[in-house]
Amino acid sequence: MVGITEMTNWAVDLIDVRKTYAKTIQALRGVNIQVGRGEIFGLLGPNGAGKTTLVKIMMTVVRPNNAFGTLLGRPLGHRGKLARIGYLPEAHRFPRYLTGERLLHYYAALAKVPRSRRKDTADDLLNRVGMAEWAGMRIDKYSKGMLQRLGIAQALMNDPELVVLDEPTDGLDPVGRRDVRELLLELKRDGRTVFLNSHLLSELEMVCDRVAILVDGLVARQGTLDELTEETVEYRITCATDAGTVKDKVKALGASVDANLLTLPGHDTARVNAAIDVLRGAGLVIESVQPHRFSLEDILVQVLKDQSTTGPPTPMARPVQ
Amino acid sequence: MQFWALIVDSFRESIDRKIFWVLVGVTALVALAMLSVGFHGDSVSLFFGMWSTETERFNPLMDYGRANLVGFVVYLLANTVMGWIGITLMIIATAGAFPAFMERGALDVVLAKPISRPRLFLYKYLATMVFVVLQGAFFFGLTFLIMGLRWGVWVPGYLFCIVLLVLLFSYLYCVSVLVAVKTRSSVAAILLTLLAWVAFALIHQAPVVFDEFPELKERRTLYTAVRVASWIPPKTGDFPYLAARWSRAGASIDAVPFFDTATASDLDREDLDRARKVEEREISKSQLYSIGSSLLFEIVIVLWAMWIFARKDY
Ligand SMILES: Nc1ncnc2c1ncn2[C@@H]1O[C@H](COP(=O)(O)OP(=O)(O)O)[C@@H](O)[C@H]1O
Ligand SMILES: [Mg+2]
Numbered sequence: 326m327v328g329i330t331e332m333t334n335w336a337v338d339l340i341d342v343r344k345t346y347a348k349t350i351q352a353l354r355g356v357n358i359q360v361g362r363g364e365i366f367g368l369l370g371p372n373g374a375g376k377t378t379l380v381k382i383m384m385t386v387v388r389p390n391n392a393f394g395t396l397l398g399r400p401l402g403h404r405g406k407l408a409r410i411g412y413l414p415e416a417h418r419f420p421r422y423l424t425g426e427r428l429l430h431y432y433a434a435l436a437k438v439p440r441s442r443r444k445d446t447a448d449d450l451l452n453r454v455g456m457a458e459w460a461g462m463r464i465d466k467y468s469k470g471m472l473q474r475l476g477i478a479q480a481l482m483n484d485p486e487l488v489v490l491d492e493p494t495d496g497l498d499p500v501g502r503r504d505v506r507e508l509l510l511e512l513k514r515d516g517r518t519v520f521l522n523s524h525l526l527s528e529l530e531m532v533c534d535r536v537a538i539l540v541d542g543l544v545a546r547q548g549t550l551d552e553l554t555e556e557t558v559e560y561r562i563t564c565a566t567d568a569g570t571v572k573d574k575v576k577a578l579g580a581s582v583d584a585n586l587l588t589l590p591g592h593d594t595a596r597v598n599a600a601i602d603v604l605r606g607a608g609l610v611i612e613s614v615q616p617h618r619f620s621l622e623d624i625l626v627q628v629l630k631d632q633s634t635t636g637p638p639t640p641m642a643r644p645v646q
Numbered sequence: 647m648q649f650w651a652l653i654v655d656s657f658r659e660s661i662d663r664k665i666f667w668v669l670v671g672v673t674a675l676v677a678l679a680m681l682s683v684g685f686h687g688d689s690v691s692l693f694f695g696m697w698s699t700e701t702e703r704f705n706p707l708m709d710y711g712r713a714n715l716v717g718f719v720v721y722l723l724a725n726t727v728m729g730w731i732g733i734t735l736m737i738i739a740t741a742g743a744f745p746a747f748m749e750r751g752a753l754d755v756v757l758a759k760p761i762s763r764p765r766l767f768l769y770k771y772l773a774t775m776v777f778v779v780l781q782g783a784f785f786f787g788l789t790f791l792i793m794g795l796r797w798g799v800w801v802p803g804y805l806f807c808i809v810l811l812v813l814l815f816s817y818l819y820c821v822s823v824l825v826a827v828k829t830r831s832s833v834a835a836i837l838l839t840l841l842a843w844v845a846f847a848l849i850h851q852a853p854v855v856f857d858e859f860p861e862l863k864e865r866r867t868l869y870t871a872v873r874v875a876s877w878i879p880p881k882t883g884d885f886p887y888l889a890a891r892w893s894r895a896g897a898s899i900d901a902v903p904f905f906d907t908a909t910a911s912d913l914d915r916e917d918l919d920r921a922r923k924v925e926e927r928e929i930s931k932s933q934l935y936s937i938g939s940s941l942l943f944e945i946v947i948v949l950w951a952m953w954i955f956a957r958k959d960y
Contacts, residue, residue, distance in 0.1 A: 346959070384758035387959040407760040414754035420655065420746075422662035434651035435759040479755065 336362045336487050336518035337383070339401070340393040344378050352378040353389070354542040360535065365509055365519040367533035369621060371629075374539040376522040377415050380491050383520075384412050397486055408437050411485035413476045415492045415522070421465035425456055425475050428464060433482040443482070450478040453511075455504065469496035477508065488512055490521040494528055506532050530621045538625055545628045554618050560597050561617050562587040565610035574603050592616070648761050649769045656743070656773040657780075665739040666777065669732065673785045676727055680792045685715065716793075716801055720893045723789055724807050725886035729814065732785070734840070736778050736815055737822060741835040743774045744826035753960045763956040771823060771948060775812060778819075782811040806892040810885055817880035817940050818843055820947040827955045846879040880940035888933060 337360035360366040381387035454474040537547040691698035
């Protein structure tokens with residue numbers, strides 16, 4: 326059993342979250358997710374996986390059919406704790422008659438940020454997201470990217486312990502996306518916990534400490550990037566010429582050959598050397614030997630493939646911290 | 647703090663709407679028209695003195711003339727200008743507030759704030775009325791000043807029309823919000839609210855029909871049912887009577903100028919009799935009943951809308 330103190334150590338602890346829309350659409354089918362304090366956590370998965378639904382349940386925007394767990398040590402849905410959480414919704418629509426600066430003040434007031442703190446915080450955040458120049462402009466004149474930057478600033482107005490961002494890089498150009506990555510690391514340095522949603526896997530995985538892959542309303546994989554990509558390493562040996570002649574010999578080592586590329590799954594260096602011996606013995610010139618770690622995208626493709634052959638994944642057990 | 651933020655936001659939303667300025671324009675026109683009229687003893691001048699005539703009817707120096715004048719102005723301004731045109735424009739202007747507030751992607755941020763849904767709903771509901779409070783205060787405040795400064799007729803009770811206007815608006819606005827939270831459509835909110843307004847007036851008038859046809863009154867159950875039904879909806883039709891009463895202008899029928907019973911035709915006399923009967927009915931009702939029962943209706947509708955609002959997924 327997990328004790329109370331242990332439970333509250335998680336910044337986010339979601340247990341068996343279920344949501345069915347309109348009695349038929351099973352968006353979440355028993356999701357368990359744990360995020361440690363100070364971590365950047367990525368909830369990844371294809372469109373329609375249920376990521377937004379999960380975040381909306383955390384933020385009390387959608388009412389779950391079933392959900393246990395805590396946010397910052399308080400039960401899910403606790404009103405007071407929401408003052409310590411920042412939230413950037415997906416596909417947000419801000420009141421168009423406000424200027425960027427006024428929007429920050431408005432939302433900060435709703436989050437019970439004292440008036441005395443609002444001005445400085447707003448100025449600081451507008452600078453951080455590169456929007457200071459446009460602070461006095463009406464929102465209906467903003468581009469998608471500017472809106473997204475403002476949205477991120479808005480989520481930080483209450484100096485949150487936990488920041489929940491739904492598709493934060495949505496609508497941003499490559500420079501904007503890099504800025505977001507840097508901002509995420511900054512937030513982590515400040516000691517905040519970041520929970521983010523993304524369907525663009527390769528984009529944010531590099532800054533995440535831990536990730537969960539959500540597919541069809543269930544967590545298919547969860548863990549640190551290392552944990553997830555550990556067993557999915559392969560070595561790629563490139564030859565100068567076609568290696569078809571040694572196909573059968575290296576097959577015994579578990580390798581496959583495609584023209585001049587030889588692929589060896591796993592991270593068994595002895596087998597890699599054995600394969601090199603075979604190639605050298607056959608008089609082939611080796612151009613490069615590269616260990617290749619699977620990206621999350623590769624893993625996701627694999628998960629989806631597994632799922633189509635073996636059916637949906639079963640709910641995962643909670644990890645113990 | 648949260649309530650204030652929502653009020654300020656509603657104010658900004660209001661002045662962003664064209665119709666807000668249309669109403670300001672209406673007020674300005676009315677003010678200009680009133681300024682162009684002058685009363686000096688028993689002479690009345692129009693168009694800033696370009697034309698004048700003598701009449702005792704509106705002599706502000708005489709009790710009778712003053713009551714006539716105020717009665718006329720209150721009826722015209724409170725009933726026709728604000729009570730009909732103003733309220734209609736306000737219903738149109740505010741119908742979009744909740745649908746916009748609840749638009750997909752707009753409410754998410756707000757719901758994620760440390761405020762409960764019922765409270766958020768209530769704050770937003772009250773904040774939207776800032777529009778009407780402002781317009782009402784501007785209209786009745788300005789016309790109050792013109793009556794005082796230009797005509798020398800100071801009627802402090804007239805300012806109570808601001809409260810009455812906000813009340814009248816709120817009786818209708820609750821319907822608008824109920825439709826809005828159900829359908830998220832401002833068009834539906836406008837249409838159904840106007841329809842409800844007509845329905846309230848009809849139900850309100852239904853017992854009068856029984857006075858016209860005594861044989862109908864024989865059917866006691868029907869009569870009772872109609873009377874009970876007429877208690878339920880808000881008393882939107884009471885606005886001009888309450889306004890007149892607060893302005894201490896005397897009853898409106900009594901202000902019908904120089905109705906000469908000797909020379910009037912039978913038809914006219916019948917008309918006046920009927921009008922008196924209706925008015926007696928109105929005046930015999932207490933304000934407490936009129937406002938209290940209407941507010942009760944409003945509270946029920948607001949709680950219903952709040953319940954829907956609080957239980958939705960966004
Ligand atoms: N308000 C809603 N009503 C009905 N179905 C919904 C609603 N919101 C989301 N869904 C459905 O729930 C599933 C999960 O959606 P969502 O949480 O938005 O996924 P993601 O954010 O991962 O793309 C989808 O099939 C979507 O169509
Ligand atoms: Mg989504």
